[in-house]
Amino acid sequence: MSGGHRGYVGQQLSSSTAPAVDRTESAMPFARLAAATTPTCHIGLGLAAVGRPGYINLGRDRDLPADRTVEALRERTHDLLDAAYAQGVRYFDAARSYGRSEEFLAGWLRDRPDVDDVVVGSKWGYTYTADWSTEAERHEVKDHGVATYDRQRAETDALLGDRLDLYQIHSLTPDSPALTDKELHARLAEAAAQGSTVGFSTSGPAQADAIRAALAVTVDGEPLFRTVQSTFNALDTSAGPALAEAHQAGLTVIVKEGMANGRLAEPHAPGVLKAVAEETALGCDAVALALVLRQPWAGVVLSGAATVNQLGSNLHAAVVDLDDDQVARLGALAEDPHAYWERRGQLPWH
Template identity: 85%
Template sequence: MPFARLATATTPTCHIGLGLAAVGRPGYINLGRDQDLGENRSVDTLRTRTHELLDAAYAQGVRYFDAARSYGRSEEFLAEWLNARPAFDDIVVGSKWGYTYTADWSTDAEKHEVKDHTLQTYERQRAESDALLGARLDLYQIHSVTPDSPALTDKDLHARLAEAAAQGLTIGFSTSGPDQAAAIRAALAVTVDGEPLFRTVQSTYNALETSAAPALAEAHDAGLTVIVKEGMANGRLADPYAPDALKAVAGETELGCDAVALALILRQPWAGVVLSGAATTVQLGSNLHAAAVDLDESQLERLGSLVEEPGAYWERRGQLPWH
């Protein structure tokens, strides 16, 4: 598996990855986006910003980079950066299929992405990803699986994914929504010719939403690499939006709320890679301080009080505006 490359890394940040959702397209649901990106969000401006982030991340020890077909031009930006750096052969590249980007580089589109987990969409988007990333693509994930996703029961799709796995591509899935644990357990049961299909799982887990933890532990025990997304809860755990308890702990550590929030995830024994969703190099540098945060029992107890009921968490997330 490509993630074995990370297992031998020695940098403190080897378990932190960079996700490109926030910079691959002009509109997203993260809080503070106007301050992060400003008014100029042209393709060239975000391409330059993405390349700067990738350079900064690699220089500081980050080796996993995460894109998706629905993240605007994220695969394109990443591919350009990789093509200019052929010697960077210690990188692990992941992308996702299952959502189609439909906003046409607009921040006020009626719909920004459309979900479709059919075999037809997989074949179309796999060809699109291959055209950009080619042999640099290590991991291909089904984007945002829920318990009712047809991707969990479509035998023809499973066969095609197994073919890709036999050719060397690692197959994974990501989850979203209040029933992540059920989706993870259903995916763990998917087999082809008696062998598990999926080798990685990417799920939302943070100080506010912890419901997937038991299932993620099960996935880890079953041999899957666990990737954690949305560790900052779309900006809700970053200054100035962070809850008071998190701000207090951050003050005690003399680091940012973001570093503390990500450190809370890094200490989970099942967490293989924790994604930074930084939109600026300053944010990225602050996120990477998470590797140096050491939380004591009192601090962990206070942070534990932040947990929300999953339904309420996802309802609030669904109300965040694209901007």
């Protein structure tokens, strides 16, 4: 099977976000990032919000056109990818369950053959079932079995082919069979041997447990996973210690949902975040993402922007310099992870 074949190198990536942090990524599996020395090279673009008409982000009624046709969202996705690339973003993140995100990304890459320095990641394990509707009873169905991996890997390869660098298990939890399925591990190890980078993402209140369990997965005595993508933001910091352990073990850490599905953006942001944003003269979104960027283990932090203006505001995170007092005040926002994920689960698809 085809997959990302360009290999990986370790390198020092510059960032003006937290100058005191050593940004050496000993296992950064993305060779094209070696040349990306702009402050925004540590910010990636996730396509969950624009690859399908329905999602749980707050404010989607304002962010997307009322007529969310395939062509309208294809155009929006391409506009975002153009803007992101022009401003130094080099990692783009899709998934089989993000509607047509892989298709949109593949078309953008095909139309821009000179863009050969980007890193492309996708995920398998959820099947999109909403049929391009915001009113579906179920928008996605989770299955981490070998048959789903084989089917979805073939679907991803048909769209992204050898532009795919990173393939991740979507939303591992401690009870996922993907943690113990030896046949699946052999499939993933085969893909890695053929040049793909194999990773996983996590969700739920027990992310730390899932991360530590995945770190213990080996094939022929070698660790299977090279990257981890987890939710971490001002409201849910529970995965932080485990992500630090993953980084120490040589994995590249990708952070998703740094905006807590819109809860950390205007007008929903907590008062303390609004106050710090006013002090920095930048948006709540930039401050929220800057708080994540300053973590020494954060290799790539995803923007989930749905508009070009949102993306531009998100990218200001790279120049936010938070002082210790501001960090401490923002740290008080952290919630119990069970309460955080319960609230997330109640967010409507719209």
